[in-house]
Each structure stands twice: as C-alpha cells, then as structure tokens.
Amino acid sequence: MTTLLEPGQIPHASGEPPRVLTADAKDVFAHRARRFAQLAEGHPLGDYLRFMGRLAQAQQRALDAMPAVPVPDDAAQSQSRQHAMPPVPAQSWPRDPAWRKALRAILDEVAPAASATATATLEAMAGLDDAALEALADRVLRTELYGEQADKLPFVAAALQAYWTRLAVQLGTAALHPLDVPGVCPCCGALPSLSVIGASPEVPGLRYLHCSLCNTEWNVTRAQCTACDAGESAVAYQHIEGDKGLVQAETCDVCKSYLKLIRRDKDAAADPVADDLATLALDILVDESGYSRSGPNLLLAPGGG
Ligand SMILES: [Zn+2]
Ligand SMILES: [Zn+2]
Secondary structure (H helix, E strand, O other): OEOOOOOOOOHHHHOOOOOEEOEOOOOHHHHHHHHHHHHHOOOOOHHHHHHHHHHHHHHHHHHHHOOOOOOOOHHHHHHHHHOOOOOOOOOOOOOOOHHHHHHHHHHHHHHHHOOHHHHHHHHHHHOOOHHHHHHHHHHHHOOOOOOOOHHHHHHHHHHHHHHHHHHHHHHOHHHOOOOOOOOOOOOOOOOEEEEEEOOOOOOOOOEEEEEOOOOOEEEEOOOOOOOOOOOHHHEEEEOOOOOOOOEEEEEEOOOOEEEEEEEOOOOOOOOOOHHHHOOHHHHHHHHHOOOEEOOOOOOOOOOOO
16 A cells, blocks of 8 residues: 655665655555455444445545645755654645545545434534634644544544645655654654554565554654653553454553554555554553553544444
C-alpha cells in the first residue's frame, strides 16, 4: 500500500532504506476497504467493519476525483525544512475547499449502507454550512475527538485523510524529511496512529510509524517508545491470546502509554487502520492493565460507529 521512491530518487542504490514513504494514491483506501471486508467475516463487530469498508471505498473515490490541490512552493518548503517543521501542518495549513467537496461525496456514498444511528448523523451533517464543517475539521486536527457532535467527526476525518493524503502524494517522498521529533509525521505533524513492521517488501523487518492523517510512514528505531523516547528495557509487547500476533501493543513502563504495532511482514494484507479497528479488544485489554493509547485513530467514534 506504500510506494517506494520514484525512479531517479536514489537512496536505494546507497543501501539506505527509505526514511519516509508516501501512500500509493491509487490504492491506499481501496486496499483498506478490501481489508475491512475481509476482517468483517465472522467478526463480532462485522456490521461496523463492513460499514467502515464502505467508508474507505468512498475515501478512495473522493481521492480519485480530487484535482491537484495547492501545496507549498519551493521557497516555503525549504523554509519549513530549515526550521524542522512539517510542510503542510495539520493545525495551520490553509485547507483547500476540496476537502469539503470530498466530504459531501463521502456522505452521499456511504448513506445507503448506514445504520439507523449513522443515518441520523449523516442527515444532520447534510444541513451543516461550510463554517460548521470547518469548525469540526479543526477539532479533528487537534485530535479532540470527544464531546458534542463526536458522532460526526469520523466522517470529517475521513475527508481530511483523503485531502491530506493528496497533499502528501503531491509533495512526494523527496520533499519530506524526518523531523527532530521522531514521534510526529514529517509531512503534516500529526501523531502516528500506530507503527508497522515490514512496511513494504523492500524494507523487511524495518519499523515505520503510520500517520493518522496523511498515510505517510516514517522510519523509527524498533523497540523504542515513540511517546517518551524510552529505550528497549522499558518496552514490552502484548497481544490477544490465540491470535497470530499480527497486531501487538507496544507498552512503555516509563510513560505508561502504548502504541499498536502491525506485523505487515506476517501478512501483507494487513492495514494500519482496518486491523486497528478490528482489534479493539486488544485496546481494552491493555487499557485495563493501566496503559493509555498514544496513537489516535481518527475514524474511531467514542462509543463505536
Ligand atoms: Zn501526516
Ligand atoms: Zn514511553
């Protein structure tokens, strides 16, 4: 689901693994939709996961339909680089109205598959003006996913993910540089939702953090807490008894946080968003042992879909 560097963009020849990977715009959400459908089979949350699959499919269509959007020019990019700032920061980049167009298309597409509860949410959203939608977007981008109208936020997040993925892909890997702070996305500054191992067949065994917003992935050291930088001795792994260890929780005993880890080296079909939402039982288990989750999943409405 991620692409390596474009031809002519080097690093590989030098033997260095790519430090930053942007998503494959043609397939990122379609891959996710297929994975949701697969995980829904026989799953206690099957209906929810199937609906989320429809949402991912709608995200792919919205991204496919989105024309090129404005990105920072060369001067602005080099200024960001000099200050070790992400080029399109989630909280301050002036959003193009294209994201709202994507949102309206997504809402229309998922409506026929929506439950009664979700239908009420979608109908309420259809009546919101641009200013109200922008205010909801601000909340998502500040990761304030609770409180009033929280049921609307996963849909807003879905559209913002499509838009920020477009931004990341247009900038391209060559324009994205790891920041001094390894725990935030080098493209948009958002928090990672989790980490993945073996992000592509070309980088087996390497660990990448997966951006909760723009689907960019960046290389980090294995067995290190990304919330507080504590090293290997503070970190432990938990998974649900009897599963194949495809999704693990990496817990840190220094800051008492955890981040999920997806072993794409064990199953290439695994997806950072779909496999996360299909393993909420693991979150409950780890929460109960006193750890709190450091990586947001922007599509997760409190209280379920
Ligand atoms: Zn990002
Ligand atoms: Zn920690």
